[in-house]
Amino acid sequence: MTERKKSILIAGGAGFVASALIESLPASEFDVFGADVFDAPGDPTAVRRLSASNLLVRNLARIEELDLSVGPAVEDLFLRTNPSIVVNLTPLGLGGVPLAPLLSASRKTCAHFIQISCIRAREAGNPWIGVEQEIERSGLPFTILRLAEPCGEGLSGNRFPARCLEDIHAGRPIEVEHGPARDYISPKDAAAATLLAIRKGPSTATFEIGTGAARTQGAIIRILAAAIGRDAVLKVNFGGDFKPPVAASLEAARRDLGFHPSLSIEEQVSSIVGAREARQTESVSTRPARAEPVSPAPDEGEPIRLSRRELFSFLRRPGNR
Numbered sequence: 001m002t003e004r005k006k007s008i009l010i011a012g013g014a015g016f017v018a019s020a021l022i023e024s025l026p027a028s029e030f031d032v033f034g035a036d037v038f039d040a041p042g043d044p045t046a047v048r049r050l051s052a053s054n055l056l057v058r059n060l061a062r063i064e065e066l067d068l069s070v071g072p073a074v075e076d077l078f079l080r081t082n083p084s085i086v087v088n089l090t091p092l093g094l095g096g097v098p099l100a101p102l103l104s105a106s107r108k109t110c111a112h113f114i115q116i117s118c119i120r121a122r123e124a125g126n127p128w129i130g131v132e133q134e135i136e137r138s139g140l141p142f143t144i145l146r147l148a149e150p151c152g153e154g155l156s157g158n159r160f161p162a163r164c165l166e167d168i169h170a171g172r173p174i175e176v177e178h179g180p181a182r183d184y185i186s187p188k189d190a191a192a193a194t195l196l197a198i199r200k201g202p203s204t205a206t207f208e209i210g211t212g213a214a215r216t217q218g219a220i221i222r223i224l225a226a227a228i229g230r231d232a233v234l235k236v237n238f239g240g241d242f243k244p245p246v247a248a249s250l251e252a253a254r255r256d257l258g259f260h261p262s263l264s265i266e267e268q269v270s271s272i273v274g275a276r277e278a279r280q281t282e283s284v285s286t287r288p289a290r291a292e293p294v295s296p297a298p299d300e301g302e303p304i305r306l307s308r309r310e311l312f313s314f315l316r317r318p319g320n321r
Helices: 016-024 045-057 071-081 100-109 128-137 162-170 187-200 217-227 251-257 265-286 308-316
Strands: 006-011 030-036 062-065 085-088 112-118 142-147 174-177 206-209 234-237
Touching: 006 016, 006 071, 016 030, 016 045, 016 187, 030 045, 030 071, 045 062, 071 100, 085 100, 085 187, 100 128, 112 128, 112 187, 128 142, 142 187, 162 174, 162 217, 162 265, 174 217, 187 206, 187 251, 206 251, 217 234, 217 265
Parallel strands: 006 030, 006 085, 030 062, 085 112, 112 142, 142 206, 174 234
Antiparallel strands: none
């Protein structure tokens, strides 16, 4: 007997990590729905709309334009899609934008609420802590995944470190913060971790997802520059208190989810360059070929000269009109 497919809602479905997750979900197991406000922090609106369009064209998911902080709109969405799994990749709960409408609707249909949080939620006073606590108090069966900084192929040009590429090419100085070294995660690995959490089911636990390593901004830019064969000119901004490196602690994710990152930070950064070069090659290959000038016919001798009478006689012949 064929098992019935599960309905899954991806909140913030047009984002960088969300798109990778949707691509990774087997169509034989899931009916995928998405919702996005298209002006959330991170990727620009145009990038998110293009991502949603690509997912629709490939018949992977339709991303509705919907504000998930508005109760009636969320209730209507849940009535139409009836999701048993919700993966929330939105910043709802931050900056005064309410998470409550999404949690309220989820209580009626959802058997598993997965919150994609930020690895910096481990730091005292970080606003993501409040989001996680609200989910823990909601009564929903949940899993929380704290992601390291997203990085890798497909990263939009306004995000670090992709936004530094043009400056490296031009030899312009790049300002970097003398801040703590951070961990990074590729969209492929973030999607893999989320799928593992979906398959495991609710754990009422929090997992950190990354590589387990950390690099400073300066080190990341040097990796990027080396990948394109250039030197990076760095302008380091010193200031602020020293903070320890922020690397994901993977012990729980390895033990309980079976998660193992497939790409190192260096490989993630190099994939940004590889994707950029592939786009440039594709652009050149699809550009219309330049029309070559037509060479005049070789000289075959002097033209035949006809008198007016001979010309009229020629034109009167059948087949010469």
